[in-house]
Amino acid sequence: MSMHEKTDMALPPKGDTPYDAPSAHQLIEGVNQFISEELYRENTQTNKWKLRIASNALAIAAREIRNIHEDKKMLKGVLDDLEVQSEKELSEALRNGEFDNRLEDIHGILIPLVQKKLLVANPAYLINENDS
Amino acid sequence: MGNTDDSLATFLVEALSERLGNITITNLFRLTGGANRETWSFDTVDTDENITELILQLDRAGLDRLIGTCAKESQILKKAAKWKVPVAAVVISSDVPNPLGRSFTVTHRIQGETIARKILRDKEWEIARSKLVSNCATALAAIHAIPEEELEELALVKVTDSLASLVDIYDALCDPHPTFDLAIRWLEANRPEPLKSCLVHGDFRLGNLLIDEDGLRAVLDWEIAHLGDPAEDLGWMCVRAWRFGGIGKVAGLDEYEDFINAYEKSSGTHVPLETLLWWEIFGTLRWGVICLQMGGDFRAGRTTSIEMASIGRRVAENEYDLLSALKEQLYEHA
Known part of the structure; x- marks a missing residue:
């Protein structure tokens, strides 16, 4: 085997993880591809509908793994700015009327948080305002 | 038909015999959609070869808050039909207990689209x-x-x-x-x-x-x-x-x-x-x-x-x- 061929054998870096590869994210994406392509082609109409639901669920899981660290930081930043410890505390304050004099501000603060959730749960919902 | 379908067909023959007489069940299959319900489409064939097209709806198993909803719905359907609301006609319905263990309704099947x-x-x-x-x-x-x-x-x-x-x-x-x-x-x-x-x-x-x-x-x-x-x-x-x-x-x-x-x-x-x-x-x-x-x-x-x-x-x-x-x-x- 030549040196050139050995270089080509190098595996993609697996990053800072105690586990072997493929990663959780790669496994989920792989299973999703298997479901949405190979299994989908071979199945009945009823099962195709079920497979689409399963595939969508896996896609949510993959996007969550990718985004969770950044989105957690953003949520914490928003809660800190509003001087509340949790979403529960924010909910209670809203219901009790503690933010009644700044509902527009709260509205503006909640929009990016909800957009982040949608980017994981269903990004298409944001792309096409008329699609659901 | 699989085992579940076979037992469901046997149940339907029994349940419908009073209304439709001696029948066999054909074309029984589960329809997609409906998170709270199971919906099945099927036909009955009587001894004179008359075909009746029907729909079976069942409460979804395992969710206590849904128990009895199908049977209750059939009563409302009958009232709605009387007052000229377009609805599917009820053939039979039952609350629990029944051999199926879930409340159900059988209605006539209307041709059309819901998707x-x-x-x-x-x-x-x-x-x-x-x-x-x-x-x-x-x-x-x-x-x-x-x-x-x-x-x-x-x-x-x-x-x-x-x-x-x-x-x-x-x-x-x-x-x-x-x-x-x-x-x-x-x-x-x-x-x-x-x-x-x-x-x-x-x-x-x-x-x-x-x-x-x-x-x-x-x-x-x-x-x-x-x-x-x-x-x-x-x-x-x-x-x-x-x-x-x-x-x-x-x-x-x-x-x-x-x-x-x-x-x-x-x-x-x-x-x-x-x-x-x-x-x-x-x-x-x-x-x-x-x-x-x-x-x-x-x-x-x-x-x-x-x-x-x-x-x-x-x-x-x-x-x-x-x-x-x-x-x-x-x-x-x-």
């Missing part, structure tokens, strides 16, 4: 689309005109404060979503005058409407019918989730004014636009809480359905729609 995306887009439903919102307004007016005394024997839930009832459910779930609380605060401060108290379908929307080439044929899924404000049904039909990607505000087809005018023409009741919009926002919150509840059934181990699990993640869509609607209300009406 919203097909209704909204396929060429074959073009004429039906042009009539659908008007047909819906007429059907809603017929539902809302059934005298309350006709319904007394059904012991329907009477909802006098829909918002308070919804908030009770949301609070009981113990999963706070600040967007929902913002919406609740706005809804509490901007309540419209009630129109009246009457039968409310509770889930009147594309997906629960069977249409043929000529328009609305049957209103389906009466499982959460109750007594309440008729504007609840109108607002629900406008919720973005039930537009299925269509551009019109009402069922993805028409604009608010078309719907308000058609309903007024059929019912004699004018629904102010502000009232309709309040009930649409209420409906969006309600669908959000339902999504939370359905996803919660998976989280709590009451169902293994991935469909139910996935619906839990649709909460964010409702939060987004609530914020969009509230933006108009908070800023533009300030």
Whole structure:
């Protein structure tokens, strides 16, 4: 085997993880591809509908793994700015009327948080305002 | 047929024998859709080779809050049919206990389409689309005109404060979503005058409407019918989730004014636009809480359905729609 061929054998870096590869994210994406392509082609109409639901669920899981660290930081930043410890505390304050004099501000603060959730749960919902 | 289908067919032969005589069951298969129900399509063939096309609906196993909904629905269907609401005729129904262990209803099968995306887009439903919102307004007016005394024997839930009832459910779930609380605060401060108290379908929307080439044929899924404000049904039909990607505000087809005018023409009741919009926002919150509840059934181990699990993640869509609607209300009406 030549040196050139050995270089080509190098595996993609697996990053800072105690586990072997493929990663959780790669496994989920792989299973999703298997479901949405190979299994989908071979199945009945009823099962195709079920497979689409399963595939969508896996896609949510993959996007969550990718985004969770950044989105957690953003949520914490928003809660800190509003001087509340949790979403529960924010909910209670809203219901009790503690933010009644700044509902527009709260509205503006909640929009990016909800957009982040949608980017994981269903990004298409944001792309096409008329699609659901 | 598999084992489950075989035992279901045996059960149906027994259950239907009194009404339809000596029959065999053919073409039994489960239909897709319906998170709370199992729906099966089948035909019966009697000794003279007469074929009857039927639908079986069953309470979904394992969810206690749904026990008995099919049997109760059949009683409502019979009343609705009497008052000229387009519905499928009931053949038999049963509450538990029965050999199946779940309440069920068998109705006649009406040919047509229920899948919203097909209704909204396929060429074959073009004429039906042009009539659908008007047909819906007429059907809603017929539902809302059934005298309350006709319904007394059904012991329907009477909802006098829909918002308070919804908030009770949301609070009981113990999963706070600040967007929902913002919406609740706005809804509490901007309540419209009630129109009246009457039968409310509770889930009147594309997906629960069977249409043929000529328009609305049957209103389906009466499982959460109750007594309440008729504007609840109108607002629900406008919720973005039930537009299925269509551009019109009402069922993805028409604009608010078309719907308000058609309903007024059929019912004699004018629904102010502000009232309709309040009930649409209420409906969006309600669908959000339902999504939370359905996803919660998976989280709590009451169902293994991935469909139910996935619906839990649709909460964010409702939060987004609530914020969009509230933006108009908070800023533009300030």
